Amino acid sequence: MHWKHILKTALRALAVNKSRTLLTILGIVIGISSIMVIMSLGSGAENLIMGQVQGIGSKTIGIIPGRQPSGPSDVAQMFTDSLKQKDVDALRKKENVPEANLVMPLVAGAETASVGNETYRVTIFGATEAIQGILDVYPDKGIFFSADDVKEYGANIVIGSKIAEKLFANEDPLGKKLRIKGKNFRIVGVLSSKGSGILNFDSAVILPYTTAQQYITGTKFFQRIVVEVISESMTASAIVNIENTIRNSHNITDPTKDDFFVETPADVLSRLSVITTALTLLLTSLAAISLVVGGIGIMNIMLVSVTERTREIGLRKAIGASEKDILQQFLLEAVILTFFGGVVGIAFGSALSYLFAFAINLSGTISWTFVFPWKGAALGLGTSIALGLLFGIYPARRAAMMEPIEALRTE
Amino acid sequence: MPLIEVKDLKKKYDDGEMATVALHGVSFDIHEGEFVAIMGPSGSGKSTLLHILGFLDKQTSGTYHFDGKSMKTYGEEELARIRNKKMGFVFQAFNLLPRTSVYENVLLPLVYSDIPESEWDMRVTNAIHAVGLEARAHHEPSELSGGEKQRAAIARALVTDPTIIFADEPTGNLDSKSGQAIMEILQDLNEIDNRTIVLITHETYTAENAERIIHMLDGEIERDHLVQNRKSARKKFEK
Numbered sequence: 001m002h003w004k005h006i007l008k009t010a011l012r013a014l015a016v017n018k019s020r021t022l023l024t025i026l027g028i029v030i031g032i033s034s035i036m037v038i039m040s041l042g043s044g045a046e047n048l049i050m051g052q053v054q055g056i057g058s059k060t061i062g063i064i065p066g067r068q069p070s071g072p073s074d075v076a077q078m079f080t081d082s083l084k085q086k087d088v089d090a091l092r093k094k095e096n097v098p099e100a101n102l103v104m105p106l107v108a109g110a111e112t113a114s115v116g117n118e119t120y121r122v123t124i125f126g127a128t129e130a131i132q133g134i135l136d137v138y139p140d141k142g143i144f145f146s147a148d149d150v151k152e153y154g155a156n157i158v159i160g161s162k163i164a165e166k167l168f169a170n171e172d173p174l175g176k177k178l179r180i181k182g183k184n185f186r187i188v189g190v191l192s193s194k195g196s197g198i199l200n201f202d203s204a205v206i207l208p209y210t211t212a213q214q215y216i217t218g219t220k221f222f223q224r225i226v227v228e229v230i231s232e233s234m235t236a237s238a239i240v241n242i243e244n245t246i247r248n249s250h251n252i253t254d255p256t257k258d259d260f261f262v263e264t265p266a267d268v269l270s271r272l273s274v275i276t277t278a279l280t281l282l283l284t285s286l287a288a289i290s291l292v293v294g295g296i297g298i299m300n301i302m303l304v305s306v307t308e309r310t311r312e313i314g315l316r317k318a319i320g321a322s323e324k325d326i327l328q329q330f331l332l333e334a335v336i337l338t339f340f341g342g343v344v345g346i347a348f349g350s351a352l353s354y355l356f357a358f359a360i361n362l363s364g365t366i367s368w369t370f371v372f373p374w375k376g377a378a379l380g381l382g383t384s385i386a387l388g389l390l391f392g393i394y395p396a397r398r399a400a401m402m403e404p405i406e407a408l409r410t411e
Numbered sequence: 412m413p414l415i416e417v418k419d420l421k422k423k424y425d426d427g428e429m430a431t432v433a434l435h436g437v438s439f440d441i442h443e444g445e446f447v448a449i450m451g452p453s454g455s456g457k458s459t460l461l462h463i464l465g466f467l468d469k470q471t472s473g474t475y476h477f478d479g480k481s482m483k484t485y486g487e488e489e490l491a492r493i494r495n496k497k498m499g500f501v502f503q504a505f506n507l508l509p510r511t512s513v514y515e516n517v518l519l520p521l522v523y524s525d526i527p528e529s530e531w532d533m534r535v536t537n538a539i540h541a542v543g544l545e546a547r548a549h550h551e552p553s554e555l556s557g558g559e560k561q562r563a564a565i566a567r568a569l570v571t572d573p574t575i576i577f578a579d580e581p582t583g584n585l586d587s588k589s590g591q592a593i594m595e596i597l598q599d600l601n602e603i604d605n606r607t608i609v610l611i612t613h614e615t616y617t618a619e620n621a622e623r624i625i626h627m628l629d630g631e632i633e634r635d636h637l638v639q640n641r642k643s644a645r646k647k648f649e650k
Binding site: 002009012016311312314315316317318319320322323324325403404408 | 496
């Protein structure tokens with residue numbers, strides 16, 4: 001039988017039962033749409049994270065105490081007290097790390113800040129004034145604390161926009177006092193609202209790290225030391241020098257016994273993309289379940305169709321259709337069904353992801369780019385055709401194996 | 412060489428619990444150009460016999476040679492090809508595809524044939540003309556009368572220009588006038604085109620349109636004779 005006629009026959013059979021055809025493909029449509037949405041949102045999220053990590057600056061290298069986590073859930077070795085002032089001093093020596101432009105220690109914590117009777121939970125960042133350039137946090141109002149403040153354990157602090165809003169309402173917080181752990185600090189600047197990125201400074205208090213250690217955390221170690229290199233091309237050699245410097249400072253000869261590790265934005269990126277990929281994979285496998293259910297629906301309807309058309313099958317055989325002809329006809333019907341479901345699913349899924357992107361952008365806090373998931377579309381089409389073949393073969397075989405006379409006898 | 416050569420043909424239906432014997436060993440020949448009626452009451456095995464002759468069913472034992480070759484030597488695809496090329500079927504229930512025009516219904520066997528597509532339109536038009544259904548070519552079966560449906564079915568049987576036509580109670584669902592018209596067409600196909608026709612019927616007056624009647628009873632041939640005073644559906648001079 002010619003392909004043109006198999007196709008015509010199959011299309012006509014499907015057109016006869018239009019509403020049934022549409023209902024049958026619904027499962028496939030939902031499955032494929034879900035895959036499209038998941039993949040589109042996955043790529044969108046990845047782009048967003050990439051953009052934010054790149055915003056931190058590709059010239060910065062982070063030194064983190066403890067051992068490199070072996071996976072996303074490995075936190076046991078992440079918090080140790082191995083990084084101290086002497087490490088910062090060693091790194092600042094030009095002969096140790098000639099590539100370094102600046103070295104900034106970072107102290108972090110969470111505390112309750114209060115003004116009068118009002119309290120608010122804040123994140124503490126103890127740093128130097130260089131944090132402005134490194135993390136892109138500039139005051140919207142007022143000024144930043146100075147290098148002298150860092151040297152002299154100054155009490156000048158900069159607060160996030162949300163703290164200003166929560167604790168000062170309509171008042172101007174500049175020059176006002178903020179109480180943390182029983183100590184008063186003077187607000188000299190308010191940060192611009194940065195929205196909810198991976199590093200959120202809206203609820204942050206930034207102050208000299210010396211002050212933070214002395215009066216708030218009461219510790220002598222750092223959660224992180226940030227080194228900014230003069231140019232990005234120096235990153236690799238800087239990492240080697242940084243590692244050697246800290247090993248010397250810690251008297252470590254065996255690199256496997258390091259009590260710190262070095263991380264570049266690229267490392268962060270790859271670790272985050274592992275997480276988004278894993279999430280995408282998980283959600284995709286959930287969508288796959290709906291595809292299997294959709295496929296079973298197709299098989300069910302095809303079996304009904306074969307039973308309903310027993311007479312037609314018998315007649316076709318009587319006038320010369322071979323088993324192969326009948327098999328091809330019913331298999332093609334199933335594949336057309338799933339393929340159609342796939343196409344509709346891709347269109348629907350893309351439209352839905354586009355709407356998501358549009359809605360996220362409308363909310364204004366983050367800029368989200370719509371990504372048409374080409375991979376998802378190709379996967380969706382491939383999957384839908386495969387589903388048609390997989391779930392169509394059994395009904396098609398049933399039709400093909402039918403004895404012509406048994407088929408003609410059925411009333 | 413006979414077109415159909417049947418020797419000691421037996422057919423037993425076995426559904427596990429009860430075995431029913433439909434054919435008890437029948438033997439006969441049919442030559443090309445013959446018009447044979449197989450007659451008998453229901454349950455006589457005439458339909459089973461026709462189905463085996465038309466390659467729609469297989470015998471339990473015995474031999475069946477079609478065109479000099481044993482049916483058993485053919486594979487499934489070859490049987491389908493012979494059904495398509497050399498045999499035409501007309502059923503009591505017409506078996507036209509619903510929601511499909513007469514033209515498309517008649518075309519259907521060509522789709523499974525190796526006849527070049529360029530000939531299709533001509534063949535379909537000729538077949539529809541042969542049964543006088545030109546005016547109804549683009550109507551669907553639901554718009555046709557019983558007689559017209561059966562004429563469409565005959566056109567479908569003719570379209571591949573088969574050697575033999577098997578007609579299973581073709582007038583069974585028709586009034587006598589439409590039935591008469593169908594018999595006229597079958598006689599013309601036999602006498603003018605020299606096509607072999609095997610007709611199944613339980614009515615004597617229908618069977619008498621044939622030149623030879625095989626009487627079946629309880630799965631056996633009771634009598635096999637030529638028709639005296641054969642009925643001519645149409646007078647000779649009209650042809």
